[in-house]
Structure formats: structure tokens, C-alpha cells
Amino acid sequence: MRDAVIVEAVRSPIGKRNGGLSGIHPVDLSASVLNSLVERAGVDPVLVDDVIWGCVGQVGEQSLDIARNVVLGAGWPESVPGTAVDRQCGSSQQAVHFAAAGVISGQYDLVVAGGVESMSRVPMGSSSGDAWPFGEGFRERYQGVVPNQGVGAEMIAQRWGLSRAQLDEFSLASHEKAAQAQDAGHFEGQIVPIEVDGTTISADEGIRRGGTPESMAAIRSAFQADGVITAGNSSQISDGSAALLITTSAKAAELGLRPIARVHTAVVAGDDPVIMLTAPIPATAKALAKSGLRIEEIGAFEVNEAFASVPLAWLSETGADAKTLNVNGGAIALGHPLGGSGARLMTTLVHHMRDNGIRYGLQTMCEGGGQANATILELL
Known part of the structure; x- marks a missing residue:
């Protein structure tokens, strides 16, 4: 019986907007991650059946099937194909789902899933430009409301009764946890150093130290004059890439590879596209129901911090232990390098599970259009 196992997972550092990674083309950034993935696994890339690459802004430098361009830019054999995936912020998590389904069905024996976004070079929203992507049927159904993620985050805060102080406290804790993880070397085993114009970028750039409730309170609201969502309690605009190598247990044994984790359960769910960011809640419920596991059996959660209100509402609805949520920030x-974030979260989750002997981990993230993927991993 075929299964899907992760045998290696790596990521670039996450660069802040116009930071250290802004000087490298997204294809070259991805190629560095791709080559490090197979080097660490000890696998000849000629064996890879496909590269499934998440990317949201598939325009300009990220256009024309970026996955295939990454394969060729990495110097891999021309026989290795690639395809780009867009499920908005969950694009590279969806890439993992497609890869797992492919190896379980027998379409693939060895496949790479990952993604990239260079938001410094391809700004958010570039793919639609001035075009209207929704159509008249959409406008009529939702009474002319144009979905806006920031406004959706405000709607969540209002619906779940989340105060500005709660959102800021959660955000400060995210920076504190990330700083502690960075200082303790928890990211070193997963990060691929990236060379940019003679400089080596080897650490995440967005972590801010020494923040206080007072400094957070001074940041103005971003989407509503009297709102609670600010740049301080929202995800950062970033550059980054991540990738995972996926195969079956049998193929791993044949190639002498040691599986880290099994893709136990993989689902996708939809919810209200106007509030847009609530789908991780039903996606989590769907994954747990399909897996037969209880939330108490999950030892680690990665819920994407698009805005602080998203994981806080998720915690309120699921009853998960807050101490197991995003423990490394x-x-x-x-x-949040959009198309690369799903694979980044999963890479961080896989390494955290292995480092701490955690049997089950769950990842979920909100996505444009009111969607969410949820994945349960089982440590092997």
C-alpha cells in the first residue's frame, strides 16, 4: 500500500521587504533551495518525476511556469518537468498535497513540492494589475463587496471580540518566540544560506526584538480609522522559498533515504470569501474528522499568522492548547512570502516535530477567496 513520506525539508532565510534577498531573482532563489534539498538528501535530481511550485504573483519574473524555469535554472536535467500552483497564500501547502496524492496514486515515485515569492521584486497584487478578477456574478452574489484581507481581519476581530491589546500581545509573543528559536539555533538545520552579490544571507530578517505594548500601541491602524489591525499585528511582506522532497516508504528504502514524517491527512476547505480568513477553522475540523484524531492528540500546530486575529479566532474555536501553537514564532x-509560506511552515513543523519527538503536527493557513488547506503529519 503506497503512502507519502517527507524525506527532506529546507527553506531559505526569510528576507524582509527590500532586504537581503531583494537582490536575487526568484528563480535563482528557488534554484538554490532546490539544489540544497537534493544535496542534503543525497538524491540525483534526474530521479525527480516533477517539481510542483507554489507562487501567487505569477507575472513578470515569476511568470511563464516558474517551476520549470527553476528546474532549468538549477542546472537539473531537462527531463525533469515542473508546474506552478496558485491557491493564494496556501499555494505551496497545496503543492505538498498534490505531491502526496501523486505518489500515493502511483503517478510519481519521487517529487519536490515547494514554492517562492519575491514580494520585493513582484509586489503583491501584480498578477491582477488593474484588471477586475471577480466578474459580475461574483459582485451580484456578494452585493458588490470587494474582498479585502485586512478588512476581513478586522471583521474577525469584531466577531470574536478580540481587542487591540490582545492582538498586539499575540504579535509581541510571536517575535519573542522567533527570537528565542533563532538564538537557540532551532532554524539552522532547516535554513539554506543564500548568496546575494557576494553576501551570505543565513538568518531570518524580520524578527524584531525589544518591542513593548507601548511601542505596538503607537502604530496606527491600517485598514479602518478606528480599527485594531496594524502593520505590527499583521504578517510581514517578505521574500523567501522552501521545498520538501516527497516519496513513498518503499521508494525511500530503495534509495536509502530515511523518512522524517508521513503525510497522514490532507484536506482543503472553503468558507465566506468576504471575511475570507476563517476557513482554517472548518479545515481543521475536516482534517481531524478524516484522520480520526482528536485535537488533544496533536502536539504541534502551525497556523499562519496572516493577521493576529486569524490564529486567535482559530484557538477560540478549536480549543487547541495555545502552548503548542507556532512555538517558533x-x-x-x-x-509571509505568499507562495513560499506553506512550504516554509511545513518545513518548520517537520523539523520541530523531529527535534522534539512529537508524533502528530497540524498545519493550516487562510487563503484568498475564503479557502484553507489543512495537513496532519505523523512523525516516523
């Missing part, structure tokens, strides 16, 4: 501190 999240996108508020580390950054």
Missing part, C-alpha cells in the same frame, strides 16, 4: 515575526 510565525509570519508576524518571520514574514
